[in-house]
Amino acid sequence: MRGTSKQPQYQSLYRACIKDAALGGATLLNTTLARALAELPQVAAGLQDVVERSLLLEALEVLREQQQALVEAFPQALLAEFAQAIAGERVSPLSFEALPLLGDEQLQDNTDLVRAVRDLEAGVRPQLARLESALAALQLTPHGAPGRHPLRPEVYVRSINRLVRQSPVSPGVRRRWLRYLPPLMAGELAQGYVAIAQRLQPPGGAEPEPARDLVPQEARDQATQLTIRELRKLLAGEPGEGADEAVIVFGETDFSHTVPAALEMVQDLRKVDQLMLQLRQRQAAMPADSQDSMVNFREALRQEARRPAQALGLEVVHLMVDQLARDPRLVPAVREVVRELEPPLLRLALVDPRFFSDRSHPARQLLEQVTQRSLAWTSGEEPGFAGFMEGLQQATEAMLDARSSGPETFEIALHALEEAWAEAQPRSRRNKERAVRALMRAEQRNLLAERMGRQVLERPDAAGAPPEALAFLTGPWAQVMAQARLVDTTGAEDPGGQGWVVPTVLWGVQPALAARVASQQALLAERIRAGLAGIDHLPADTQRWLNLLAALHELALSASGATTRPPEPVPEKVDTWLAPLEIYESGYVPEQPIPLGSSAWEPETLPAQEMAIGAFVDLQVDGWERWQLTWCSPHGLLFMFTHANGTTRSMTRRKLNQMLAQGTLRLVSAHPVVDGALDAVAQAAWRNSLSA
Numbered sequence: 001m002r003g004t005s006k007q008p009q010y011q012s013l014y015r016a017c018i019k020d021a022a023l024g025g026a027t028l029l030n031t032t033l034a035r036a037l038a039e040l041p042q043v044a045a046g047l048q049d050v051v052e053r054s055l056l057l058e059a060l061e062v063l064r065e066q067q068q069a070l071v072e073a074f075p076q077a078l079l080a081e082f083a084q085a086i087a088g089e090r091v092s093p094l095s096f097e098a099l100p101l102l103g104d105e106q107l108q109d110n111t112d113l114v115r116a117v118r119d120l121e122a123g124v125r126p127q128l129a130r131l132e133s134a135l136a137a138l139q140l141t142p143h144g145a146p147g148r149h150p151l152r153p154e155v156y157v158r159s160i161n162r163l164v165r166q167s168p169v170s171p172g173v174r175r176r177w178l179r180y181l182p183p184l185m186a187g188e189l190a191q192g193y194v195a196i197a198q199r200l201q202p203p204g205g206a207e208p209e210p211a212r213d214l215v216p217q218e219a220r221d222q223a224t225q226l227t228i229r230e231l232r233k234l235l236a237g238e239p240g241e242g243a244d245e246a247v248i249v250f251g252e253t254d255f256s257h258t259v260p261a262a263l264e265m266v267q268d269l270r271k272v273d274q275l276m277l278q279l280r281q282r283q284a285a286m287p288a289d290s291q292d293s294m295v296n297f298r299e300a301l302r303q304e305a306r307r308p309a310q311a312l313g314l315e316v317v318h319l320m321v322d323q324l325a326r327d328p329r330l331v332p333a334v335r336e337v338v339r340e341l342e343p344p345l346l347r348l349a350l351v352d353p354r355f356f357s358d359r360s361h362p363a364r365q366l367l368e369q370v371t372q373r374s375l376a377w378t379s380g381e382e383p384g385f386a387g388f389m390e391g392l393q394q395a396t397e398a399m400l401d402a403r404s405s406g407p408e409t410f411e412i413a414l415h416a417l418e419e420a421w422a423e424a425q426p427r428s429r430r431n432k433e434r435a436v437r438a439l440m441r442a443e444q445r446n447l448l449a450e451r452m453g454r455q456v457l458e459r460p461d462a463a464g465a466p467p468e469a470l471a472f473l474t475g476p477w478a479q480v481m482a483q484a485r486l487v488d489t490t491g492a493e494d495p496g497g498q499g500w501v502v503p504t505v506l507w508g509v510q511p512a513l514a515a516r517v518a519s520q521q522a523l524l525a526e527r528i529r530a531g532l533a534g535i536d537h538l539p540a541d542t543q544r545w546l547n548l549l550a551a552l553h554e555l556a557l558s559a560s561g562a563t564t565r566p567p568e569p570v571p572e573k574v575d576t577w578l579a580p581l582e583i584y585e586s587g588y589v590p591e592q593p594i595p596l597g598s599s600a601w602e603p604e605t606l607p608a609q610e611m612a613i614g615a616f617v618d619l620q621v622d623g624w625e626r627w628q629l630t631w632c633s634p635h636g637l638l639f640m641f642t643h644a645n646g647t648t649r650s651m652t653r654r655k656l657n658q659m660l661a662q663g664t665l666r667l668v669s670a671h672p673v674v675d676g677a678l679d680a681v682a683q684a685a686w687r688n689s690l691s692a
Helices: 007-023 025-045 048-088 104-138 153-163 171-184 187-199 217-220 230-237 260-285 292-303 310-323 331-339 342-351 364-373 385-401 407-424 426-457 467-474 476-487 495-508 514-534 539-557 579-584 653-662 673-689
Strands: 616-620 622-633 637-642 648-652 665-669
Touching: 007 048, 007 153, 007 187, 007 653, 025 048, 025 171, 025 187, 048 153, 048 171, 104 153, 104 171, 104 187, 104 230, 104 673, 153 495, 171 187, 171 426, 217 385, 217 622, 230 310, 230 673, 292 310, 292 342, 310 331, 310 342, 331 342, 331 364, 331 385, 342 364, 364 385, 364 673, 385 407, 426 467, 426 476, 426 579, 426 622, 426 637, 426 648, 467 476, 467 495, 467 539, 476 495, 476 514, 495 539, 495 648, 514 539, 579 648, 579 673, 637 653, 637 673, 648 653
Parallel strands: none
Antiparallel strands: 616 622, 616 665, 622 637, 637 648
16 A cells, blocks of 8 residues: 555646646647648748649648638547547557558558657657656656656647548648648647646645656667568568568467478477576576676577567567566566566567467466556555465466477466466455446446436426425435336336335425325335335435425425425435445445535546556555456446455446546556557657658
């Protein structure tokens, strides 16, 4: 558990800044387009390529015609991209997984997108560093990813890309808009970054120093010459040069003794195993720097690679492992295990490139399970982490000692780990099953109660009823009728006779009708008390409703009934109701009650944040705790989170968005960590492609 911070109190201010940035998009783009129309004609005049000059001038002419429409549409495009960035969605066509699906035209479009991001970032770098320092100081950026905030230049470029792709113009015009417009936005965007940083600065607080990246992104990219075309070849199974030679892969039975490639594979494995054995003997005999040892091992494997695709696979594995081993979301002990897995992964890449293109590959699954499950802990001292690491370290040691370099080694280790983890968490499974049953029951009842509540409001005799009476009939009593309908097996029209209460209450609270049901008030109270008890409604709340309805009936019988308010306090409304046992079984976090007559609480007007099953979040209780979203109800009404110790917490969609807006719940990882590491490899390849 981590200590509390001042972050939540700035979260609403931060979201207001994001909303204002979206609303200010019209002014931002209008200034950008005016600058483009003023400056780009001179740029076109200086182009030596006559065709390119003509295309740029055409793009400017269309831009002048479409200027007003683009300016009006840009705020909505910004808002959509901000929402996706907040949710951490992997929607970018620049991701590792999307590469095999790209055609030549898409390849060029995405290259233009990457270039535009690079150019815009270069124009705002000092101001962006100031903003990111302010966000980091207030813990407003995603844990372990200070540069992955929704206001980053990439999101603005994606917004322009979204806007131009929706415009009815030719591909050539779109391409030149995307190429030339983002850099012209830098001046105003930089001013916006400074203004937001000042707005977020605590009163009397010193401005935080710009964060300094110990390893600049440019230096990381220069560490590899990987380009996007090479990476696509690897994912497509193309060996590159020497296309007459097939890359060695395992067949359906993993080993084939009937094809010549098998002999080559066995030779490769023997050489790699000998290298590994020599490396270990050298380490045991003479302790050396582990980093130097790995460098030597990687270089030895590169010497064994006889095909371009093999050398490329080794490079991708190294970059992926390096990215994972630097991910601060992972506990240090897990990052060390990832480092230890690099040798067997390198050996695998030499003989089985399916690791990169097949998500179900045992090695890919093992790495994903290890890193993803470890996100349940924020430090090695938390309960349960030692047990998690014990099985993981045993499996890692077994893999390092294994003679095989094929996928079967990873498959055996994966099954062993999954069994060990499952045996260690029987309580977690039972808690989750019990919680899911309770929440499924609650959602089904609430949906039916909502429909029954609407039917009450549609009745002609409901038009003149006081809102307090309607709140009772559409709230707790709708729950009673829904529960009766769900448990009924007879098919009765009004099971349990609960529907009789509706007209009796409606008539009893209206001056013109109250006398007709005056003699039935005692029976009404008895029926209400029994019905609410049947859904475990709290007795104190039941009595409050009875007192209120009795007061409304007395007022309706009196001459002043039309204007006098009831003496009892008005009960508060809750949109989604769970019985006490359901609350206990699911760890339900109640919604903030809404006083009758007021509008429902809504978070900031940013789009609701979607969250996928498996996402990890930090939830503030007494301090910050790590939870995983493990279940969502079929209709998306209820969400359940599970802690590493097996306990559960559940909440409605509205409560989830409320906590996100208030900063008491924040996203840690929306997607598998391995996917993010491979995406980083792809991003480096895209950037390298600009100068290739």
